[in-house]
Amino acid sequence: MAIVVTFDLENTPAAQELYDTTIDRVTEGRGFASPADLPVPGLLAHIAGPVGDRWRVTDVWESPESFETFAKILGPLLADLGHGDLQPDVSPPHNLVLR
Structure with missing residues (x-):
């Protein structure tokens, strides 16, 4: 089952720099121009950019397990950059349509 993973930060130049x-x-x-550019498989979609006063990164992963594998890489990187406390919102999609 696919999952949606969203990180939200205050929209500042530092947020884009962190991204x-x-x-x-x-x-x-x-x-990063294709899901194949990541070191783990399973990413179905990725969108990042400003949304109002937030900087938002939204991913769709093919399963919780595929995101957990990626999180083992992402977590230490964020911690190294001083953002180890940054936690995403993870939820199942109500509807998912991909090309």
Whole structure:
């Protein structure tokens, strides 16, 4: 069962910088243009950007287990960047349509 994972931060230049730095570290500088660029499989969709006064990152993972595998990489990176307390909202989608 797919899950939706959302991180919300106050929309500041530091939030975008945290996102960019995290992506750079997760992909080891290769860039992120496809789910295949991540070091683990299972990402179905990824959106990041400002939403009102928030900086939001929303992922759709094919299963809780696929996100848990990714979280084992992401968690230590966020902690290293001083954001180890950042926790996502995780929920099942009501409806999911992918191309």
